[in-house]
Amino acid sequence: MLTISNLHAAYGKVQVLHGISLDVPKGKVVTLIGSNGAGKTTTMRAISGMLKPKEGTVSLAGKDITGLDSHKIARAGLAHSPEGRRVFATMTVKDNLLLGAFPRFTGSRNRGDIDTDLQKAMELFPRLRERRDQLAGTLSGGEQQMLAMARAVMLNPEVILLDEPSMGLAPILVDEVFRIIQRLKHEGMTMLLVEQFAAAALAVADYGYVLENGKISVHGPAASLQNDPAVKAAYLGGNSQH
Structure with a gap:
């Protein structure tokens, strides 16, 4: 995919x-783990x-999308939930979500039923339903993270890139983010996940790659990486509580 x-x-x-x-097959979750700066x-x-x-x-x-402008890549079906959330602070939660579906309104992506998908996003992220008319900039960090993820889902994408979805969140919210990723996986969503909590990422992923100094040092099924002594020592030591 x-x-x-x-x-x-x-x-x-x-x-x-x-x-x-690296390769992200259809319907699979692939994770990319590594230290800061990798x-x-x-x-x-x-x-x-x-x-x-x-x-x-x-x-x-x-389809070759190398080097295309971001908006063209989004139209091709790639959604990016970026590091640091990047929500549109002066727009409401609902408008942020609808903006995620923008290529579907313009006809460059299959329109489908946007209203139904909006309701589905609100079910997936109940906090967003409660705050649908609030300005995104007034949400907590955790709520903004959920909004960034939900906005990506609203593209109805072929693949979602999730970049550090747990960054800066309290442990209880980290758990909630991973529950949502698990549910998206169950629904067949294809995802590439970059995550600081390597243990949690490998627990939800099908396959993993370890990035060291800009190169892939090891890769394999997530379960085998979880049991790899070198990966355990380097990345799983302090994060095993998740």
Whole structure:
């Protein structure tokens, strides 16, 4: 569904990604774990068009989307829930969600039943239903994170990129975010998940990749990575409570 091959990316002269390749099959959750500065968010940005790759290819459902503008990549069916949430603070919760469906209103994505999907998003994220008419900027950090995820779902995408959905959240909200990811997975949503809580990410994922210094150091079924002594020692030591 989403295939990244030999991806190189840089900020100016600072090379961050050194030829990474990964595959996100349809209906699966794939996680990308690694320490801070390994290049996880850069990978997400290069996939979604926020950063132009220097080399390599990104294909979505067989279509080459490498280096396209972000709005064209969204129209192709890739939704990005970015690190740091990035909600539209001066718009209501409901309008943020409808903005997520914008390519469906313009005809560049299959329209489907937007109203039904809006109700479904509110069911998935009950806090958002309670606050649907509030300005997004007045929500708590956890609520903004849920709004960013729900906005991505509203695209009715082929693939969702979830970049650090638990960042800065209290443990109880981290648990809730992962319950929602589990439910989306159960509904057949294809997701690439970047996450600081490696243990929680591997528990929900089907397959995992470990990124070190801009290169994939190890990859395999999530269950085998959970039991890999090197992965355990490097990434699972302090996060096993999740």
